[in-house]
Amino acid sequence: MAAPRTTGSTFDRIYRQLLRLYPREFRERFTPEMLDLVDFQRARAAQAGFLRRVLFPLRAVRDLARSAWRERRNERSRTSPNGQSTIAITVDDLRSASRRLRRSPALTLTVVMLLALAIGSATVVFSVVNAMLLRPLPYTDPDRLTILWEMHDEKRNTVGGHEFPVWQRRNTTFDAMSAMIYDNGVHLTGQGEPISLLSVRVSASFFKVMGIAPAVGRAFTVQEDTPGQGGVVILSDRLWRSRFGADVRVVGTDVMLNGRPFKVVGVMPPGFGFPPASERATPDLWSPIAEPIELYQGRHFLIVVGRLKADVTLTQAQADLSTIAAALEQELPQFNLGHRVSVTSLQAHLVREARTSLFLLLGAVGCLLLVGCSNVAGLLLARGIARRREVALELALGATQARIARQLLLESLTMSVAGGLLGLVIATAVTRLVPALVPLDVARLDAIEIDRVVLVFALGISVLTGLLFGMAPALQFRRFGFTDALRRGGRTV
Numbered sequence: 001m002a003a004p005r006t007t008g009s010t011f012d013r014i015y016r017q018l019l020r021l022y023p024r025e026f027r028e029r030f031t032p033e034m035l036d037l038v039d040f041q042r043a044r045a046a047q048a049g050f051l052r053r054v055l056f057p058l059r060a061v062r063d064l065a066r067s068a069w070r071e072r073r074n075e076r077s078r079t080s081p082n083g084q085s086t087i088a089i090t091v092d093d094l095r096s097a098s099r100r101l102r103r104s105p106a107l108t109l110t111v112v113m114l115l116a117l118a119i120g121s122a123t124v125v126f127s128v129v130n131a132m133l134l135r136p137l138p139y140t141d142p143d144r145l146t147i148l149w150e151m152h153d154e155k156r157n158t159v160g161g162h163e164f165p166v167w168q169r170r171n172t173t174f175d176a177m178s179a180m181i182y183d184n185g186v187h188l189t190g191q192g193e194p195i196s197l198l199s200v201r202v203s204a205s206f207f208k209v210m211g212i213a214p215a216v217g218r219a220f221t222v223q224e225d226t227p228g229q230g231g232v233v234i235l236s237d238r239l240w241r242s243r244f245g246a247d248v249r250v251v252g253t254d255v256m257l258n259g260r261p262f263k264v265v266g267v268m269p270p271g272f273g274f275p276p277a278s279e280r281a282t283p284d285l286w287s288p289i290a291e292p293i294e295l296y297q298g299r300h301f302l303i304v305v306g307r308l309k310a311d312v313t314l315t316q317a318q319a320d321l322s323t324i325a326a327a328l329e330q331e332l333p334q335f336n337l338g339h340r341v342s343v344t345s346l347q348a349h350l351v352r353e354a355r356t357s358l359f360l361l362l363g364a365v366g367c368l369l370l371v372g373c374s375n376v377a378g379l380l381l382a383r384g385i386a387r388r389r390e391v392a393l394e395l396a397l398g399a400t401q402a403r404i405a406r407q408l409l410l411e412s413l414t415m416s417v418a419g420g421l422l423g424l425v426i427a428t429a430v431t432r433l434v435p436a437l438v439p440l441d442v443a444r445l446d447a448i449e450i451d452r453v454v455l456v457f458a459l460g461i462s463v464l465t466g467l468l469f470g471m472a473p474a475l476q477f478r479r480f481g482f483t484d485a486l487r488r489g490g491r492t493v
Contacts, residue, residue: 011057018061021068097411108415111376115419115465118372120426122365123450123458127431129358130457131448132351138271140211141307145346146317148177148304152339159304161296162335166328167304173312173320178206179302180275181289190256191243197284198277199257204288209307210274216240217251217266220288230290233262237270239284262287275303298335305346318343369465377469380412412470413463420462424450427458 015038019027038060045056101108136142149156150163159167159179168177183199204225207213214234224232233255235244244250254261273282293302308317321341329336348355428450 011060015060015064018064018068021065022071026071094410094414097407097414100411101414107379111379111415112419112422114372114376115416115462116422116426118369118423119416119420119458119462119465120423120430122362122369122461123423123427123454124430125358125362125365126457127427127448127450127454129362130451130453132354133358134453135451137347137350142211142347143345144175144308144310144312145210146306146308146314146343147346147349148306148321149342149344150300150339151342156342158300159302160298160300160335161293161302162298162332163328163339164302164304165294167321167324167341170324170327171306171317171320173309173317174306175309176205176209177203177304177306178209179203179289179293179304180206181301181303182277183287186257186285188243188255188257189259195243197239197257198281199285199287200275200283201287201289206286206305209305211307212269212272214266215269216248217264219266225288225290227290227292230288231260231262232265232288233257234266234268234286235264236268236273236282236284238273238282240267257285275305297332306343314343314345369461373465373469376415380469409467409470413466416462416466416470420458420465423462424455424458427454 012035015035019031019034022030041060042056045052137145139145148159148167150159151157164177164179171177179202181201183201186197186199188195188197202220204220204222207219213219215237217234219234220232224230235250240246240250248267250264251266252264254263256262268286276282306317308314318341321343325336325339325341329339351358431448431450
C-alpha cells in the first residue's frame with residue numbers, strides 16, 4: 001500500500017508542476033495514479049537506506065522527464081503524419097504484422113507461394129518483353145536504324161544488286177546505307193581442326209551504319225570493298241576467344257578461309273552478332289562484298305540497313321525512297337515494274353513475329369495475377385472472420401480504426417513483398433531457360449536478363465498486389481463496422 005501523500009511538501013509541489021510536461025489528455029487520465037506511484041516509490045526509497053532516500057527526488061524527476069518525452073512524441077505521431085514518430089509507429093506495426101503472420105504459418109506460406117508463382121511468372125514475361133520490345137538495341141542512336149526491303153505484290157523481297165547503289169546515291173534522308181550477304185560454306189583451316197563458320201559479307205559503310213567499331217583493330221576501308229580487293233576479315237569476339245585465345249597479335253596476320261588467305265584487320269566487341277541468321281546462329285566473321293553488284297541487274301540477294309539522318313522520320317524516309325523506286329520503275333521497267341520500297345525500324349523488324357504473342361502472353365499473365373489476388377483475398381477474408389475477437393480486443397484497449405486497418409494492410413504488404421522476393425528468385429532461374437524454350441528464329445533472346453527495370457517492375461507489382469488483396473480484410477471490417485466487430489468479438493471463436 002502506498003504511504004499517505006504529503007501534499008504540502010516542496011517535492012510534491014515541484015512534482016505536480018512537472019506533470020505539466022505531459023499532454024493534457026494524459027494528465028487528466030493518469031495524474032492520480034502517477035502521484036500514488038511516486039508516493040509508493042518514495043516509501044520504498046526511505047526503507048532502502050539514506051542514499052536511496054537522498055537520490056530519490058533526482059531519479060523521480062529523471063523518470064518523469066523521460067516518460068513525458070515519450071508521451072509527447074506519441075502525441076505528435078497522431079497529429080503529424082510526416083514526422084519521425086510516424087516512422088517509428090509504422091516499424092512497430094510491421095513488427096506486429098510479422099508476429100501475427102508467424103502465428104499462422106500455414107496460411108502465410110500458402111499466400112506467399114501463390115504470390116511467388118504469380119509474380120514470378122509476370123516477371124519472367126516482362127523480362128522477355130523488356131529485352132525484346134522496350135530496351136533499345138545496343139548501338140549508337142538505335143532509333144535511327146532501319147532495314148530496307150523491296151516490295152512486289154505486297155510481298156517483301158531482298159534488294160536487287162542494281163537497286164541498292166541507286167538508293168545509296170540518290171537518297172536525301174539517310175546518313176549511310178549498307179548491304180549485306182550471308183556467305184555460306186566458309187571453312188577455317190590452319191588453326192587446329194577445320195571448322196565451318198557463318199560469314200557475312202558487307203559493304204564498307206556497314207560499321208558506320210551500325211554505329212559500332214571493332215574493339216581491336218579497325219573497320220574496312222572503301223578501297224577494300226572494291227572489286228578485286230576484299231582479302232580482309234573482321235572476327236567476332238566469340239571466334240577470337242575460342243580459336244585464337246584472345247590474342248591481339250592476330251590482327252595483321254592471315255587466316256585461311258576456303259583455302260584463301262584473308263588478313264585479320266579487327267575484332268568486334270563482345271555481344272555484337274548482327275545480322276543474326278537466327279538467335280543461335282550469329283556471324284563468326286565479316287568480310288567486304290568487293291563485287292560490282294550494280295551489274296547484277298534483276299538479281300535480288302542483298303539485305304540493306306540504313307541509318308537515318310538526325311530528325312528524319314520513317315515516314316519521310318519512306319517517301320524519299322518511294323520517289324526513287326518510282327523513278328527506277330520508269331528507267332528499268334524490265335526489272336522494276338511494280339517494285340516498291342519498305343522502310344522499317346530495325347528493332348521492330350527483329351521482333352516482328354513475337355510482338356503480338358508477347359503482348360498476349362503479358363495480358364494472360366496479368367489475368368493470372370488478378371486471379372491470384374482474388375484467391376488470396378478470399379483466404380484473408382475467411383481469416384478476418386476468425387479475427388473478430390482479436391480486433392474487438394484491440395478496439396477495447398484503445399486502438400483506432402485507422403491503425404487497425406493499417407496493420408491489416410501491412411500484413412498483406414509483408415506477404416506480397418515476401419512473395420515478390422521469392423518470385424524474383426524463380427524468375428531469375430527461369431529466364432536462363434527461356435532461350436532453350438522458344439523458337440530458334442526469335443531474336444534478342446540473348447538480351448533477356450533481370451536488370452534494374454525488371455527489378456522495379458517486380459517490386460511495383462509486389463506492392464500493387466499487396467494493396468489489391470490487402471484492401472479486402474480492411475474493407476470487410478469497414479463494411480460491417482468496427483463497432484460490429486467489437487460487439488460480436490466476444491462471441492467469436
